[in-house]
Amino acid sequence: MTPPEVHTNHVDVEELKNRFASFLQEQRYRNTSERMRILERIAELPGHFTADQLYVYMHTHGDKVSRATIYSTLELLTQCNLVIRHRFEGDSMKYELTSRLPNHDHLFCVDCGRMVEFCAPQLQELVRYVARQYALSPVRHSLQIFARCPNFVECPHRP
Amino acid sequence: MTPPEVHTNHVDVEELKNRFASFLQEQRYRNTSERMRILERIAELPGHFTADQLYVYMHTHGDKVSRATIYSTLELLTQCNLVIRHRFEGDSMKYELTSRLPNHDHLFCVDCGRMVEFCAPQLQELVRYVARQYALSPVRHSLQIFARCPNFVECPHRP
DNA sequence: GTTCTTGCAAACCCTTTGCACGTCT
DNA sequence: AGACGTGCAAAGGGTTTGCAAGAAC
Numbered sequence: 001m002t003p004p005e006v007h008t009n010h011v012d013v014e015e016l017k018n019r020f021a022s023f024l025q026e027q028r029y030r031n032t033s034e035r036m037r038i039l040e041r042i043a044e045l046p047g048h049f050t051a052d053q054l055y056v057y058m059h060t061h062g063d064k065v066s067r068a069t070i071y072s073t074l075e076l077l078t079q080c081n082l083v084i085r086h087r088f089e090g091d092s093m094k095y096e097l098t099s100r101l102p103n104h105d106h107l108f109c110v111d112c113g114r115m116v117e118f119c120a121p122q123l124q125e126l127v128r129y130v131a132r133q134y135a136l137s138p139v140r141h142s143l144q145i146f147a148r149c150p151n152f153v154e155c156p157h158r159p
Numbered sequence: 160m161t162p163p164e165v166h167t168n169h170v171d172v173e174e175l176k177n178r179f180a181s182f183l184q185e186q187r188y189r190n191t192s193e194r195m196r197i198l199e200r201i202a203e204l205p206g207h208f209t210a211d212q213l214y215v216y217m218h219t220h221g222d223k224v225s226r227a228t229i230y231s232t233l234e235l236l237t238q239c240n241l242v243i244r245h246r247f248e249g250d251s252m253k254y255e256l257t258s259r260l261p262n263h264d265h266l267f268c269v270d271c272g273r274m275v276e277f278c279a280p281q282l283q284e285l286v287r288y289v290a291r292q293y294a295l296s297p298v299r300h301s302l303q304i305f306a307r308c309p310n311f312v313e314c315p316h317r318p
Numbered sequence: 319g320t321t322c323t324t325g326c327a328a329a330c331c332c333t334t335t336g337c338a339c340g341t342c343t
Numbered sequence: 344a345g346a347c348g349t350g351c352a353a354a355g356g357g358t359t360t361g362c363a364a365g366a367a368c
Contacts, residue, residue: 030322030367052357066325071358087248092357107289116293122285127304130266134275135313136306142248143302145286147295154294189342189347211332225350230333251332 011099013043016082023080034065038073042083048094088144105143111155170258172202175241182239193224197232201242207253247303264302270314 020039024031041058042049049057051070058065074095077083086094088106105123107116123143131138149155179198183190200217201208208216210229217224233254236242245253247265264282266275282302290297308314 089246110298130277131306137309139269139305141304145300146298147290150296
């Protein structure tokens with residue numbers, strides 16, 4: 001396991017927009033200003049976000065897009081793999097830019113709720129191995145680990 | 160990885176009810192007929208189920224419990240670890256008896272939607288290792304693998 | 319010009335909650 | 344008797360949908 005390298009500040013928005021535009025053209029979807037603006041704004045966010053957080057963020061920055069358009073564009077961005085979706089327990093859907101931190105998984109402290117992102121290359125092997133047992137090719141995976149501090153008092157953010 | 164051994168038919172309902180009764184007593188919750196009946200009915204189900212499927216199952220078998228009671232009892236059963244909860248993508252909450260198949264994870268075919276349950280002992284080690292990196296003790300985890308048939312036509316349940 | 323996309327509001331689904339009544343201790 | 348659990352229906356939150364107006368092709 002290596003510490004994850006966050007790519008946020010290196011994201012090339014123009015490249016993302018080009019990839020999105022190509023996807024839209026190939027799939028015969030239309031290239032609209034709302035769709036591109038949504039992708040631009042997502043690239044400004046630091047990590048996970050909900051559809052509603054994106055809606056609020058865009059509205060506080062002068063973009064007037066509806067929730068319906070945000071949901072539908074997030075669906076398209078997920079289809080073309082520019083964005084990934086996470087469903088964490090008890091939470092609404094979380095999204096993030098795929099290029100921000102490829103192939104990471106999540107660890108949650110059940111005491112304080114903090115979330116850690118980690119990369120575990122061994123997991124990729126395990127996933128391939130399991131899929132092969134069933135004659136399938138892995139597409140993606142999601143591992144969530146729930147853990148706690150050995151001594152509750154050490155948990156830095158306990159309630 | 161070993162093929163999972165399904166324990167459904169070996170579940171000792173009386174033991175489950177005893178464990179539930181002890182839990183209720185310790186936590187100063189009341190031992191009601193609805194709570195015990197819900198546990199009995201869960202033990203009759205073959206695998207994953209939703210709160211609503213349990214509701215329908217109970218009503219078609221003559222038990223008149225409300226959805227509210229089902230939700231609240233599933234919460235208690237989860238707290239005392241007789242039942243585990245899964246949140247699969249895009250789905251409502253799924254529940255199952257913990258003793259049915261301890262420590263398994265899930266593989267989904269993205270072409271046909273079929274689900275496979277598997278046990279991967281190496282994963283336990285990996286989970287411990289990752290948690291230790293952050294000075295935490297693992298409590299539980301959830302791994303979901305999404306995969307597809309190498310040749311689409313081979314997928315036995317493709318749409 | 320046609321078809322797709324947008325915005326709005328309503329609908330939707332699953333889950334939780336408030337309240338009056340019933341039950342357990 | 345008192346506190347808690349139940350059932351019902353209503354509320355709640357997040358997401359999807361139907362439709363009329365507008366934009367892309």
